[in-house]
Every structure is written in structure tokens, then in C-alpha cells.
Amino acid sequence: MKRTVPLIITATVGLLLIVANFVPALSELSEDGTTFFSIIAAIAFVLGGGSLLKVHLKKLSDRDRGWAYSLIVLGSFFVTLVVGLFKIGAPPNPAYPDKPWAGGYNEPGTFFNWIYEYLFYPLTATMFAMLAFYIASAAFRAFRAKNFEAILLLGTAFIILLGQTAAGPALTNWIPPDGPFAGLRLEELSAYVMDVFNTAGSRAIVIGIALGIASTSLKILMGLDRSYLGGGN
Amino acid sequence: MSRQAIGVTVVLSILAALIVARxxxxxxxxxxxxxxxxxxxxEVRLPASDPAAVDEEQARQGQVVTEEAWVPVDSEEAKKYASEGAATISWTSRKNVPYSQxxxxxxxxxxxxxxxxxxxIWLAALLTLAIFSFLYKDNPIYKTAESLVVGVSAAYWMVVGFWDIIIPNLIGRLAPAFVEANFTPGLTDLEPQWRYLIPAIFGVLLLMRLAPxxxxxxxWTLAFIVGTTAALRxxxxxxxxxxxxxxxxIEPLYQVVRNADGTTDGYATLWASIRQLILVVGVLSCLTYFFFSLEHKGAVGKVxxxxxxxxxxxxxxxxxxxxxxxxxxxxxxxxxxFDDWLWIIDPNKQREVASVISMITG
Structure with a gap:
């Protein structure tokens, strides 16, 4: 029961959706499958929230090390959730101003929008921006032009970086843009590398990924790969 | 107090002093x-944009079909169609004004x-600096900002999922009349679609993960997700x-590029053909590298x-x-x-005089 039913569900749903692609009468099934998936994904956010509560409430009740941070997590979680779900500060929808719940939850002026603008966006954007420092640091340590392949990688990275900034055109400004060597200008070279060499490599990678996904999907649907059920089998 | 702590305190104090001075x-x-x-x-009664959808019988008889709508009080439609004592609703909102104004x-x-x-603005700026403080090392200020990210993001995505997916796609299909009356006025299909009980049941089963x-x-839900993803992907x-x-x-290696007058552009044709040749050679050689059923020796190894x-x-x-x-x-x-917070730069020309000249003249 615990392992057979999930296997039947996976195979049935998967095969139905594949068949729906080839039978026009079943095309609605494919759309429904996508919508069902997005609904379950949205409910999974609730699971995520519940799991977060479970972990941090336990940490708080046990007075574990760093419990004060759990208090911040829970506080910010509840405030954001309440102002978002109850649409606090939401202006009426101009088309239906008599329906108080018809206004947008993320409209300018709502408390939820304020949290997005001044907490969520700056925090997440800065987190990602910090990766610039770590990528630069990792590249400095890892990139060594010790063989031909490494030189290719390093050289291409430099061409792309220079070509995308003002430094590239400035460095190769002396090459006439209409002459026979115009293609050696860094911005042109960068565009050519992206358009030709990068496209060739990316195409092969994408073809490989597609084949990999197709074979893995078939293994899952046929019940040969059961790793998602856990238990190491 | 260690030397390191003194150094950090001094740097932070200088930074705070500079911000206050600015x-x-x-x-x-x-x-x-x-x-x-x-x-x-x-509130007015306007001629319906789709009369048949409002009243099929009246529309068939050629009568004027009207429908209720809300329009701005100063609009032409309000002047034309608003009746005496019609219901009005007003509210205020705030719009940002550039400092130059x-x-x-x-x-x-x-x-x-x-x-x-x-x-x-101040909170966002201080939190940005708090995250950047991790570049020095892990510290309580960074951890506070990090905890905020965790709490706010979890709730943010829950709210987005609720209003953008669960209400229109789940509740809106199972109880469309309720959703139309409260959240999404204007829904036309008010018949419940009971097949949407399937994701609702799977959703409840998913939440069983939290139950003791x-x-x-x-x-079961995981199996549904895996099956759907595998098939769709x-x-x-x-x-x-x-x-x-x-x-x-798989395109011809010889790529002809023509001029506007229909003649062949030899130079462009040469480069387009070289491009196509490199593409084909590149894709085939990369795929050869990914092909592990043959040992990479001899000609295969070179490719x-x-x-x-x-x-x-x-x-x-x-x-x-x-x-x-x-x-x-x-x-x-x-x-x-530097722009929104400190007003040192002004790329959008919102307060030219305020930021640049006042900095110089004091």
C-alpha cells in the first residue's frame, strides 16, 4: 500500500499526460495536469510555512542557541502572512469598488507591497549581488592557465566580460569599424563567440539534457527508478 | 575589547557619522x-458590451441591454448615464513626487x-548594508537580516500562491459563485468543476507530512508531482x-546571403557559411565527447x-x-x-539641484 499506490499514481498520471499530447480529444487533460501541478505547488508553500513554524517554534521553546533569530523569523513570517492574506491597506478595485476583497494584494499602498519594496526585494537582491564577490574570488583561485583548455575558458570569459562593458570598445577602438579586421573589435568578438561557439556548445548540452530527461522520465514512469519514494530502493 | 572589535567599532562609527553628516x-x-x-x-448602467451574455432574450429582441458598472465621477460616461442619487464610493491613495517638484x-x-x-528607504538601506557585512565575516547584524529574509520569503510565497493560484485556480473552480461574489467579480463560468477536487485532495495529503x-x-502527492513533472518535462x-x-x-553548409537587389553578397555568404560550418562541427564534436559507448581513442578521441x-x-x-x-x-x-538613500547621484534626474548642487554649496 505504501509503495504500490504511489507507483500506480505516477505511472497512470504520467502515461495519461503523455497520451494526451497525441490525442487531440484529451488535450484538456494536459492543461488540467499543468493546473493541478501549480495548485499542488502552491499548497506546498503552505507545507513549507508549516515546516518553518515547526522548526523555529521548537527552537524557541527549547531556548536553543540563537533562539532570538527564530523569534525574528516567526515575527516577520506572521506579519507578512497576515498583511498579505488580509490585504491590509489594499485600495478598492476601480472596476468593482463595492467589493472590498477585489483589490490587489500587492498594489502600491498596501502594507504587503511595502514589505516587498523595502524588505523582500532589497534583502534578496543583495544576497544574490553578493555572489559577485564570491564568483570573483572563486575564479581568482580556480582559474589557472595551465593547459590549452584552461586558456580557452579563461580567454573566452575575458572576451565576454570586456565585450559587454565599456572597457571592450575602449580597448579596441583603434580598429576601424568598417575595415576587414572589424570582427576583432572586442564587442564584435564577444558577440561572435556568443553567437557561434557558445551556441554550438550549448546546443550539444541541451540535446544531452533533453535525452537525459527523457530517459530518466521513462525510468520513473515505468517504475524502474523508485528513488523518489525513499528507502534506498 | 579585542583589537578587531575596536577596529570594527571605529569603522562603523565613521560610517554612521558620514551618514548623519550627509x-x-x-x-x-x-x-x-x-x-x-x-x-x-x-455606479451607472451602461449599454452592455456583450448584450447576449447579459440577457440573451432581450438581445435577440433587439432591445437595449444594460449592465451595472462603476466609472469615474468626472468621466463622460458618468455625466451621460449616472442617475440621481446613484451610489458613489471614494478613496484616497498616495503617489510619489520627485524631490525636484x-x-x-x-x-x-x-x-x-x-x-x-x-x-x-532607510530600513532597506540599512538591511542592504547588514547583508554586505557578511563580506567581513558572519555576525549578528547579518544573521538578523538573514532571519528576516527567511521569514518574509516564506510568507511572501505563501501569500502569492494563495491569491494568484489557490483562489483563482482551485477555489474559483470549486466554488466559482463565492469567488465571483467576493474576490474576482466578472467571472463568467459559474459552474463548479468537480474534477478540481483531485488537486485539493492531493494538497491535503501533502500536508499530512506535518501530522504526527x-x-x-x-x-501519494509526491508520486502525482513526480508523474506529472516526468510526463510534461x-x-x-x-x-x-x-x-x-x-x-x-541541420541546415545547408553553404549559406547564401543576398543583397537587396537579389545578387549574392559574396563576403556575407562566406562568413555565414563559415558560421554554419563551425556550428555543425561544434555540435557534432561535443556530442561525440558526450558519447561514452565508444572509447575516446584514435579519430573519435581527436573529435x-x-x-x-x-x-x-x-x-x-x-x-x-x-x-x-x-x-x-x-x-x-x-x-x-547612492541614489535613493544618500542622494549623492541622480541618474533619473529626479532632484538634480537638491543632490548635486546642494552637496557642493552646502
Whole structure:
């Protein structure tokens, strides 16, 4: 029961959706499958929230090390959730101003929008921006032009970086843009590398990924790969 | 107090002093002004845009079919169709005003200082600096900001999922009349679609993961997710990537480029053909490298080596683009700090006089 039913569900749903692609009468099934998936994904956010509560409430009740941070997590979680779900500060929808719940939850002026603008966006954007420092640091340590392949990688990275900034055109400004060597200008070279060499490599990678996904999907649907059920089998 | 702690305190104190000084020089910094805008709507009966949808019988008889709508009180439609004593609703909202406009019209009573947005700018700036503080080392200020990210993001995505997916796609299909009456007026299909009980049941089973008993039931939902993903992705990747990419590669090696008058452009044709040749050679050699059923020796090994060169160029380009993306994000954060918060730069020309000249003249 615990392992057979999930296997039947996976195979049935998967095969139905594949068949729906080839039978026009079943095309609605494919759309429904996508919508069902997005609904379950949205409910999974609730699971995520519940799991977060479970972990941090336990940490708080046990007075574990760093419990004060759990208090911040829970506080910010509840405030954001309440102002978002109850649409606090939401202006009426101009088309239906008599329906108080018809206004947008993320409209300018709502408390939820304020949290997005001044907490969520700056925090997440800065987190990602910090990766610039770590990528630069990792590249400095890892990139060594010790063989031909490494030189290719390093050289291409430099061409792309220079070509995308003002430094590239400035460095190769002396090459006439209409002459026979115009293609050696860094911005042109960068565009050519992206358009030709990068496209060739990316195409092969994408073809490989597609084949990999197709074979893995078939293994899952046929019940040969059961790793998602856990238990190491 | 250790030497390191003293150093950090000194740096932070200097930073705080500079921020305070900047706030006191010229027009200050990090302030937001808004204008109050009043919206007033009136209820009218307008000729229906789709009469058959409102009243099929009346529409068939050629009668004028009307429907209720809300229009701005100062609109032409309001003047034409609003009846005596028609219901009206009004509310106020606030719109941001550039500081140059505040300086230009200091007596404008409609413009006022926005405490909430000013507080927001300062909070966002301080939190940005708090995250950057991790570059020095892990510290309580960073951990506080990090905890905020966790709490706010979890709730943010829950709210987005609830209003954008669960209400329209689940509740809206199971109880459309309720959703139409409260959340999404204007829904036309008010018949419940009971097949949407399937994701609702799977959703409840998924939440069983949090229950003390019966956690294994959530595997049923996981199985549904895995089955759906496997099927949809398999078809999408085969159709959208595998076939499309092969199709795009198998093109004639001799690529003719014609001028506007129909003659062949020899130079452009040569380069287009070289481009196509490199593409075909690149794709085939990379695929040879990925083909592990044959040992990479002899001719196969040489072709695979060319494939490695192409892959190295691809990885180099991907690395360059990733760095560029992150640097762009970093630049955007610095722009926020120096433009919106400190008013030192003004790329959008919102307060030219206030930021630049006042800094110089004090």
C-alpha cells in the first residue's frame, strides 16, 4: 500500500499526460495536469510555512542557541502572512469598488507591497549581488592557465566580460569599424563567440539534457527508478 | 575589547557619522514625498458590451441591454448615464513626487512627507548594508537580516500562491459563485468543476507530512508531482529542445546571403557559411565527447578533444555572463544606496539641484 499506490499514481498520471499530447480529444487533460501541478505547488508553500513554524517554534521553546533569530523569523513570517492574506491597506478595485476583497494584494499602498519594496526585494537582491564577490574570488583561485583548455575558458570569459562593458570598445577602438579586421573589435568578438561557439556548445548540452530527461522520465514512469519514494530502493 | 572589535567599532562609527553628516548637508537624503490622489467612482448602467451574455432574450429582441458598472465621477460616461442619487464610493491613495517638484512648489499643500516610505528607504538601506557585512565575516547584524529574509520569503510565497493560484485556480473552480461574489467579480463560468477536487485532495495529503501519524500519505502527492513533472518535462524537452536544436543545426553548409537587389553578397555568404560550418562541427564534436559507448581513442578521441574545446568556450562564456549578471545586481544595489538613500547621484534626474548642487554649496 505504501509503495504500490504511489507507483500506480505516477505511472497512470504520467502515461495519461503523455497520451494526451497525441490525442487531440484529451488535450484538456494536459492543461488540467499543468493546473493541478501549480495548485499542488502552491499548497506546498503552505507545507513549507508549516515546516518553518515547526522548526523555529521548537527552537524557541527549547531556548536553543540563537533562539532570538527564530523569534525574528516567526515575527516577520506572521506579519507578512497576515498583511498579505488580509490585504491590509489594499485600495478598492476601480472596476468593482463595492467589493472590498477585489483589490490587489500587492498594489502600491498596501502594507504587503511595502514589505516587498523595502524588505523582500532589497534583502534578496543583495544576497544574490553578493555572489559577485564570491564568483570573483572563486575564479581568482580556480582559474589557472595551465593547459590549452584552461586558456580557452579563461580567454573566452575575458572576451565576454570586456565585450559587454565599456572597457571592450575602449580597448579596441583603434580598429576601424568598417575595415576587414572589424570582427576583432572586442564587442564584435564577444558577440561572435556568443553567437557561434557558445551556441554550438550549448546546443550539444541541451540535446544531452533533453535525452537525459527523457530517459530518466521513462525510468520513473515505468517504475524502474523508485528513488523518489525513499528507502534506498 | 579585542583589537578587531575596536577596529570594527571605529569603522562603523565613521560610517554612521558620514551618514548623519550627509543627512544634515544641503537638502538631506533618503526622504520620500507623496501627493494625495482622491478617486471617486459612481455606479451607472451602461449599454452592455456583450448584450447576449447579459440577457440573451432581450438581445435577440433587439432591445437595449444594460449592465451595472462603476466609472469615474468626472468621466463622460458618468455625466451621460449616472442617475440621481446613484451610489458613489471614494478613496484616497498616495503617489510619489520627485524631490525636484517638492522644491519647485514648496507651498503645494497636496504634497506631503511620507513617513512610511522614508522609513522604508532607510530600513532597506540599512538591511542592504547588514547583508554586505557578511563580506567581513558572519555576525549578528547579518544573521538578523538573514532571519528576516527567511521569514518574509516564506510568507511572501505563501501569500502569492494563495491569491494568484489557490483562489483563482482551485477555489474559483470549486466554488466559482463565492469567488465571483467576493474576490474576482466578472467571472463568467459559474459552474463548479468537480474534477478540481483531485488537486485539493492531493494538497491535503501533502500536508499530512506535518501530522504526527500518516506521513506516508504525502507520498501519494509526491508520486502525482513526480508523474506529472516526468510526463510534461519529457514531452516539452523532446519537442522544445531535442528536435528544435537538431532542426536548427541541420541546415545547408553553404549559406547564401543576398543583397537587396537579389545578387549574392559574396563576403556575407562566406562568413555565414563559415558560421554554419563551425556550428555543425561544434555540435557534432561535443556530442561525440558526450558519447561514452565508444572509447575516446584514435579519430573519435581527436573529435572528442575538439568537442572539449567548444565546451570550454561555452563554459567560459557562461561564466562571463554569470559574472556580468551578478555585477549588474551589485550595481543596482549601489545605485539604490547612492541614489535613493544618500542622494549623492541622480541618474533619473529626479532632484538634480537638491543632490548635486546642494552637496557642493552646502
Amino acid at each position: 543627512s544634515l548637508i544641503g537638502d538631506g537624503s533618503g526622504r520620500v514625498y507623496t501627493r494625495t490622489v482622491t478617486t471617486e467612482m459612481v 517638492v522644491r519647485a512648489s514648496p507651498d503645494d499643500e497636496g504634497i506631503s512627507f511620507s513617513w512610511s516610505q522614508t522609513l522604508g 501519524k500518516g506521513q506516508w500519505l504525502s507520498l 519529457m514531452v516539452a524537452y523532446i519537442e522544445g529542445d531535442f528536435i528544435t536544436q537538431i532542426n536548427a543545426t 572528442a578533444r575538439v568537442g572539449i574545446w567548444f565546451l570550454m568556450i561555452t563554459f567560459g562564456a557562461a561564466f562571463g555572463m554569470t559574472v556580468m549578471g551578478r555585477i549588474t545586481l551589485l550595481a543596482a544595489r549601489f545605485e539604490f544606496l
